[in-house]
Amino acid sequence: MNDFVKKFIERIIEGALMISSTVTTLTVLLITIFLFKEGISLFNQSPLEGDNIITVSANNKVEHISSAQIKNIFDQKITHWDELGGKKDSIILFTFNDLSTYFSDDEIGANFELLPHKIDSLVSNTPGIIAVFSKKYLAPNFKGKIVQVENVSLTQFISGEEWFPTANPAVQLGVLPLILGTLWVSLIAIVIALPIGLATAIYLAEVANQKMRNIYKPIIELLAGIPSVVYGFFGLIVIVPMVQKTFNLPVGETALSGSILLAIMALPTIITVSEDAIRNTPRSMKEASLALGANRWQTIVRVTVPYSISGISAAAILGIGRAIGETMAVLMVTGNAAVMPHSLLQPVRTIPATIAAELGEAPKDGIHYKSLFALGCILFLITLVINLWVDYISRKRSNYSK
Amino acid sequence: MHKIESKNVELYYGSFHALKGINMTIEKNTVTALIGPSGCGKSTFLRLFNRMNDLIDGVRIEGSCLIDGKDIYSKEVRIEELRKRVGMVFQKPNPFPKTIFENVAYGLRVNGISHATFIEERVERSLKQAALWDEVKDKLKKSAMELSGGQQQRLCIARALAIEPSVILMDEPASALDPISTAKIEELIYELKSQYTIMIVTHNMQQAGRVSDTTAFFYLGELVEYDSTKKIFTNPTEIRTQNYITGRFG
Amino acid sequence: MDINTRKRLAENTAFWVFRILSLGVIGILFSILGFILSKGIGVVNWDFITKMPEDGMTKGGIYPAIIGTLYLIAGSMLFAFPIGLMSGIYTNEYAKEGFIKRFIKLMTSNLAGIPSIVFGLFGMALFVNGMGFGDSIIAGSLTLGLLVLPIIIRTTEESLKAIDNSFRHASLALGATKLQTIRRVTLPMAMPNIITGLILSIGRVSGETAPILFTVAAYFLPKLPTSMYDQVMALPYHLYVISTSGTNIAESRSMAYGTAVVLILIVLILNLAANALRRYLGKKYKIN
Numbered sequence: 001m002n003d004f005v006k007k008f009i010e011r012i013i014e015g016a017l018m019i020s021s022t023v024t025t026l027t028v029l030l031i032t033i034f035l036f037k038e039g040i041s042l043f044n045q046s047p048l049e050g051d052n053i054i055t056v057s058a059n060n061k062v063e064h065i066s067s068a069q070i071k072n073i074f075d076q077k078i079t080h081w082d083e084l085g086g087k088k089d090s091i092i093l094f095t096f097n098d099l100s101t102y103f104s105d106d107e108i109g110a111n112f113e114l115l116p117h118k119i120d121s122l123v124s125n126t127p128g129i130i131a132v133f134s135k136k137y138l139a140p141n142f143k144g145k146i147v148q149v150e151n152v153s154l155t156q157f158i159s160g161e162e163w164f165p166t167a168n169p170a171v172q173l174g175v176l177p178l179i180l181g182t183l184w185v186s187l188i189a190i191v192i193a194l195p196i197g198l199a200t201a202i203y204l205a206e207v208a209n210q211k212m213r214n215i216y217k218p219i220i221e222l223l224a225g226i227p228s229v230v231y232g233f234f235g236l237i238v239i240v241p242m243v244q245k246t247f248n249l250p251v252g253e254t255a256l257s258g259s260i261l262l263a264i265m266a267l268p269t270i271i272t273v274s275e276d277a278i279r280n281t282p283r284s285m286k287e288a289s290l291a292l293g294a295n296r297w298q299t300i301v302r303v304t305v306p307y308s309i310s311g312i313s314a315a316a317i318l319g320i321g322r323a324i325g326e327t328m329a330v331l332m333v334t335g336n337a338a339v340m341p342h343s344l345l346q347p348v349r350t351i352p353a354t355i356a357a358e359l360g361e362a363p364k365d366g367i368h369y370k371s372l373f374a375l376g377c378i379l380f381l382i383t384l385v386i387n388l389w390v391d392y393i394s395r396k397r398s399n400y401s402k
Numbered sequence: 403m404h405k406i407e408s409k410n411v412e413l414y415y416g417s418f419h420a421l422k423g424i425n426m427t428i429e430k431n432t433v434t435a436l437i438g439p440s441g442c443g444k445s446t447f448l449r450l451f452n453r454m455n456d457l458i459d460g461v462r463i464e465g466s467c468l469i470d471g472k473d474i475y476s477k478e479v480r481i482e483e484l485r486k487r488v489g490m491v492f493q494k495p496n497p498f499p500k501t502i503f504e505n506v507a508y509g510l511r512v513n514g515i516s517h518a519t520f521i522e523e524r525v526e527r528s529l530k531q532a533a534l535w536d537e538v539k540d541k542l543k544k545s546a547m548e549l550s551g552g553q554q555q556r557l558c559i560a561r562a563l564a565i566e567p568s569v570i571l572m573d574e575p576a577s578a579l580d581p582i583s584t585a586k587i588e589e590l591i592y593e594l595k596s597q598y599t600i601m602i603v604t605h606n607m608q609q610a611g612r613v614s615d616t617t618a619f620f621y622l623g624e625l626v627e628y629d630s631t632k633k634i635f636t637n638p639t640e641i642r643t644q645n646y647i648t649g650r651f652g
Numbered sequence: 653m654d655i656n657t658r659k660r661l662a663e664n665t666a667f668w669v670f671r672i673l674s675l676g677v678i679g680i681l682f683s684i685l686g687f688i689l690s691k692g693i694g695v696v697n698w699d700f701i702t703k704m705p706e707d708g709m710t711k712g713g714i715y716p717a718i719i720g721t722l723y724l725i726a727g728s729m730l731f732a733f734p735i736g737l738m739s740g741i742y743t744n745e746y747a748k749e750g751f752i753k754r755f756i757k758l759m760t761s762n763l764a765g766i767p768s769i770v771f772g773l774f775g776m777a778l779f780v781n782g783m784g785f786g787d788s789i790i791a792g793s794l795t796l797g798l799l800v801l802p803i804i805i806r807t808t809e810e811s812l813k814a815i816d817n818s819f820r821h822a823s824l825a826l827g828a829t830k831l832q833t834i835r836r837v838t839l840p841m842a843m844p845n846i847i848t849g850l851i852l853s854i855g856r857v858s859g860e861t862a863p864i865l866f867t868v869a870a871y872f873l874p875k876l877p878t879s880m881y882d883q884v885m886a887l888p889y890h891l892y893v894i895s896t897s898g899t900n901i902a903e904s905r906s907m908a909y910g911t912a913v914v915l916i917l918i919v920l921i922l923n924l925a926a927n928a929l930r931r932y933l934g935k936k937y938k939i940n
Contacts, residue, residue, distance in 0.1 A: 010831045014746060020738035021747070024805065025759040027798050031766065034777040200677050203670040210459065216674065218927050223681045225852070225919045227859025229888040233895050233912050234684050264680055271677070284496040288558070291452055292509035292565060293486035297663035302512065303498055318765075325767025327862040328888075332896055352769040352862070359773070359866055364781065376773040380766065387765040391758060480656055514655030 035380055038373035042173075044151045045367060051135040052169045055119075055144045057127050062086045066150045067170035068162065073130060081128060089128035094119075095169070096133055112137065120144065132169050152367075157374065163338040163349075165358065165368040173371050175378065177340045181348035184341050185255050185330060186323035189262035190270075194316055196263075197270030201315075204271070205278040206300055224268035232332030235261040240333055247345055253335030255348040261329050266319040273318055277311020278304055314393045321386040325379065327352035351375050403471045405430040405599045406451065406569065411465035413446060413455065420446050422623045423465075428616070433591060433600045435614035435631065437607070439646065442620040444603050448571050451601070452488040453481055469569060486513060489562030493574040495554035497546035497561070502538050505546045505557055509565035524564050532560035533590055552583025559590065570594065572602040576609065588613050607647060611635050619643045688916060692909030700910055704874040709894050710903040714911055719876055720789075720884030721858050724868065727793025727880070728857050732801045733850060739801075740808025740846075745834055764802035768862040771799050776866040788881045792868025799863055800853040807849025811842035844933045848926045855922040859915060861888040887915050 047067035048054070054070070056062060062084050072078040073091055081089050099108065099115075102122060108115050116139040123131050123144035131144070150156075152173055160174020200220075204213055239260050244252025281304045289299040305312070335347025336357060355372050362368040406428035413421035421443045428434050436444040449455050450467050453474065466473045474484050486509070497505050506525040515521060525542075529535040534556045538549070546557055555575060562570060572591070576584040591600060591613045604610050610617055611631060618628040619640075627634060627643045638644045653661075703713030739756075747753040775795030785791040815838055823833040861869075869889035877884050895901065895908040 006829070010829055013831055014742075017738045017742035017746060020735045021742040021756055023735050023739060024763045024801060025756060027801070028759050028763050028766075030778065031770065031774045034774055034782070035770070038777060196673050196677065199670045200674040203667075203674045207667050207670055208674075216678065218923065219678055219681055221927075222920065222923050223677070225855050225859075225923050226684070227861070227888050227915055227919065229859065229861045229892050230688070230912050230915050231684075233891055233908060234688060236895060238687060264684075267677055267680075282496070284492055284494060285498060287454060287457070288490075288492060288496045288498070288561075289508070289512070290457070291454065291485055291490035291492075292512065292561065293482045294509075294512035295482050295659050295663050297666050298512045298659065300666075302508070307499060321765055325765075325769070327767065327769040328892060332892070352767055355769050355773060356862055356865055359776070373773060373777070376770050380770050383765050383767055383770075384762060387762045388758075391761060482659065483656060512659075514658065 031380065035373055035376050038370055039377035040374075042152055042367065042370035042374045043154055043157070045370075046149055047152050047170045047173065047367065048149055049167075049169050049171065049367075052132055053135050053138065054147045054149060054169075055123050055131045055133075055138075055142070056147055057123055057125075057129055058143060058145050059127065060086055060145060062147060064148050064150055066156075067152070067172060068156075068160065068174075070132075070149070070170040071162070071164070071167060071172055087127075092126055092129045094122065094129055094131040094133075116140075157371075161340055163354070165362075165371050171367055171371075173367075175351070175375060177338050178349055178351050178354055178375065179378070181255070181334075181338075181341050182324055182350040182352075184344070185258040185262060185334060185348060185350055186320050188255070188259035188344065189266055189323045190316055190320050192259060192263035193266045193270055193319060197267050197315070197319070198274055198312065200267075201271045201275040201278055201312075202300060202305075205275045206296065206304065220268050220271055223264075224272075228265065228326060228329045229332075231261055231265055232329035235329060235333040243345075249345055251335060251347065253333055253347050254345050255334060255341060256344040258330050258334035258348070258350070259344070261333055262323045262326060265326060265329060266323050269322055270315045270319045273315035274308070274312045277308040277315065280311065281307045310393050310396065314390045317386055317390055317393075321383055321390075324350075324386075325352060325383055327356050331356050351379050355379075404428060404468075405432075405470065406601070407468040407471075408447075408450070409466045409468070411447075411450065411463070411467060413443075413450070413464075414462040415458065416460045420623050421450075424625045426618060426625060426628055428599060428601065430599055431595055431597070432615040433595050433602060433613055435610035435617045436601065436603045436620060437605075437610050437617060437646070438620035438626075440605075443623040444618075444620045445573055447620065448573055448601055448603050451569065451571055452485050452490050454490070456481070482513075486565050487567050488569045488571060489565065489567035490571045491555070491558050491562055491573065491575045494578045495551055495558055497549070497554050497557050499545065499547060501543050502546050502549070502557060503542040506560050506564050509561060513565060525560075528560040528564040529557075531563050531594070532556045533586065533593075534560055550583070552579050552586060555579060555583065555587060556590065559587075563594075567598065569599045569601070572600065574603050574605060577605060584609070607635075619646060621646070685916060685920075688909060688912045692906075692911075692913035695906050695910030696913050701914065705872065705907070708900055708904075709872060709890075709907060710900050711907075714885075714887070714890060714907070714914065716874060716876060717885040717887045717890040717911070718914070720868075720870075720886040721888075723789050723877065723884055724792055724796055724864065724886060725854055725857050727789055728796035728800065729850070729854065731794060731797035732804055732853070735797075736801050736804025737808050737846065740805045740812065741834060741839070743805070744809045744812040745830070745838070760802045760805050763798070764806070768799060768860055769865075771795055771863040772865050772867065774798075775863060780867055785881060787866070787868055787870075787883045789868055789877060789884055790880045792864045792884075792886075793880075795863045795867045796857045796860060799860065800856055803853045803856065804846075804849060807852075808842070808846050811845035811849070812838060814845070815841050844929060848929050848933075851922050851926040851929070855919045858918050858922075859888050861886075861892055864889060887911060887918075891915065 054065060062081060069078060069084060073093060079090055081087050081091060103118055107118055116137045119131060119133060119137055120139040120142055123129055157173055157175055159176055161176050162172040162174045163177055164172035204216055235257060239257050240252035243254055243257045285303055285307060286299055289303045330350050331353040334353065336349040336353055337347035338349045341348045355375055359372050362372055404427040408424050408426045411421055411424040424447060436448060438444045446455060455461050463475065467475060498508065503525055506528050507521050510521050510524060526535065529538060534553060537553060546554065549557060576587045588609060594600060614631045617631045617634040619626045621642055627638055627640045634643060635647060700713045701718060702715050704715055706712030743753060743756055775791055779785050779791035779794050780787060819837055820833055823837045864886055868883055870883040870885050871893055873883060873885050891908060891911040894904040
């Protein structure tokens with residue numbers, strides 16, 4: 001009986017342990033579900049804010065309009081209908097803000113009760129007009145034409161060059177500048193950090209003696225432990241002014257400042273992972289090289305580094321992964337201008353920084369909110385690819401050393 | 403003058419006394435087998451002669467080791483120069499993850515030789531000397547990792563021969579190989595004797611008997627007996643040598 | 653120049669370059685620490701850590717932020733430590749080699765690689781909105797807990813893996829069950845290392861900002877929480893706010909330095925504690 005109870009308890013505990021071990025899997029799954037549920041619902045949705053509609057006069061040939069075109073009309077970059085495939089008429093824009101220039105208060109009525117009729121006649125009598133107004137002011141027998149606005153599509157989202165998620169009346173959701181900003185800042189960071197990190201890793205694994213290693217290791221660990229917001233603060237008060245002064249810029253919050261800071265933050269990852277890889281080179285391999293009259297440096301260059309190259313590349317990839325996902329430090333020093341990056345000395349904005357800066361102000365379940373989740377999906381996919389890649393590399397390496 | 407000589411060599415790993423007053427002389431173009439139970443110091447002794455022990459932290463060496471009458475531990479000796487003259491073959495085949503050709507050429511390249519035809523000739527000659535040429539001549543550009551264990555070990559021998567050492571140290575070169583490969587290596591050692599002075603550490607008594615001219619028996623860091631192989635295996639002076647050879651301890 | 657001289661020259665040059673670059677890495681750390689500590693240490697006094705912020709966070713202290721961070725540490729560890737420990741034990745002691753074990757490990761490393769801002773998004777979607785906790789200590793703690801879960805799992809696994817199988821076999825051979833062996837032999841031996849991992853993950857939790865932005869952190873809240881459904885201030889978010897978007901950035905600079913010093917001190921102390929523990933351990937194992 002006692003034995004039976006004992007066995008029963010063992011089973012229960014084993015079950016509990018097993019359930020705990022599924023938590024991480026479950027979390028990854030849940031993250032995927034929640035992120036993509038919100039993110040995907042962004043697509044095939046009208047980019048128009050609120051319940052706005054866009055109308056033109058009945059004999060206008062234009063049937064569809066994209067959100068980028070709407071913005072260009074508002075910015076007066078598009079001024080004639082022929083640019084949209086219509087007639088040669090110039091475009092006359094009417095929005096709710098223009099009410100008072102077209103109509104007197106009496107004409108509209110105290111509660112806008114006469115407005116639908118007024119808009120109707122305005123639209124049908126003005127050939128070049130484009131009128132943006134709320135659906136509730138649409139007259140029952142509207143004589144103009146409602147133009148279909150193209151829904152938000154994935155290709156637009158990925159390739160669009162304008163990020164203006166609060167634009168009125170049509171939001172601009174092009175993430176290309178954010179993706180490029182993220183990649184620029186991260187890649188330059190690794191270009192700075194890799195040589196330094198690799199040199200330090202080689203120094204620690206092959207040159208330094210045990211005593212030096214014992215001093216260096218905890219310091220590098222500490223460097224990894226400093227919170228990113230502290231790095232950001234340091235960047236803000238030291239690196240940003242330094243960059244500004246060195247290059248004589250109007251502002252120091254630039255892609256370069258972000259890259260320098262990220263390089264510092266990526267160093268511990270690069271050093272630790274590549275040092276492990278270098279240390280994994282079989283002793284016999286190094287001895288064989290030394291026994292042939294190579295010195296230590298030749299052995300490092302010709303045997304050790306080539307042997308551990310996959311581990312070193314894993315270190316670089318992991319470093320890029322960290323840099324791409326880093327939020328606070330980048331948010332604090334890169335200036336966050338959502339424009340296509342042209343120079344390292346301009347402000348840029350990364351994907352994580354965008355989410356951090358905007359999510360607090362995006363109304364729940366609105367198009368802005370969803371677009372930030374879609375950004376989260378992109379970030380999640382990038383890091384997932386990086387992780388699987390690193391896993392693949394290290395698996396190949398362990399097969400090789402067998 | 404003896405080819406190799408050790409005088410009162412003491413070696414310590416930290417506080418562990420690994421070699422105790424070893425005196426030994428080795429003549430040119432001979433094969434000397436170093437035998438003894440594990441941890442007796444035979445491998446440590448072997449590695450004295452290309453200063454491989456220098457790589458280990460906390461090693462202290464006293465006495466002197468001479469090759470061609472010169473102390474290899476004196477300050478004037480450049481360690482890489484020494485290692486060029488004293489080749490080494492390790493217990494497990496350890497080719498580099500490079501092509502077969504580049505493995506053999508490695509020692510030449512790191513010693514500053516870049517003349518292409520010279521390197522090609524030397525690689526071919528070394529592979530022939532190591533009796534590997536016929537097996538690999540069509541796949542010199544293939545990775546050395548694709549060779550069998552026995553071929554890899556002969557490649558490592560070719561790699562050592564390419565820089566024309568005068569002494570070759572072999573640390574149990576056949577212990578990781580099958581009997582056929584072992585036989586090939588032994589044959590090779592016999593042939594190399596005419597040009598090189600060879601020291602070989604082995605656990606295999608028959609092997610020592612077959613390939614060597616002289617044999618040294620080490621026990622607990624001491625050189626117990628050193629004599630011609632024939633004498634050691636048929637009529638050893640020391641009882642400890644006899645016990646080891648007849649398998650009473652080991 | 654003969655080849656040997658050239659070889660030696662190349663080696664010496666390379667090694668000196670490496671030495672200098674590694675010294676540079678160390679130098680970076682010391683310049684960051686030195687700069688912030690020298691500017692901020694004067695701000696940190698008893699009042700600073702026990703008083704509420706005043707005058708638009710340009711004066712007073714950071715008491716509620718410290719308390720908030722402590723709550724978040726406690727909350728996240730309460731959740732992550734048991735689950736991480738149990739999960740680590742399962743994967744190392746019970747799970748058989750094969751697809752499932754590999755899959756769990758892959759998922760754990762994936763979770764570790766997910767950027768912290770994505771955790772923030774997820775925490776907001778699931779805990780704040782989905783489960784209706786709102787911006788609260790519990791939502792923040794759960795989000796932070798998920799973030800450090802892989803760290804705890806990994807240290808548990810590695811500490812258990814480091815224990816020689818002979819100890820397990822000895823215990824099993826004496827008639828102990830698997831669970832008894834884990835409880836009385838394996839786990840106690842691994843515990844100090846696991847605790848080291850725990851300490852380091854506390855450091856991580858206390859410094860993370862992105863995951864708490866939308867799940868718990870309050871911009872300015874000069875009172876202490878009364879339940880786990882309350883919002884709190886937290887040190888890292890406080891530092892972010894007063895250095896970038898406070899009401900008066902210039903005047904709250906000294907507050908920012910002080911907050912950064914407190915954050916650094918927390919990480920420094922936790923790291924030293926973890927290292928001391930590790931060294932103590934190293935000694936203990938040598939005696940055995």
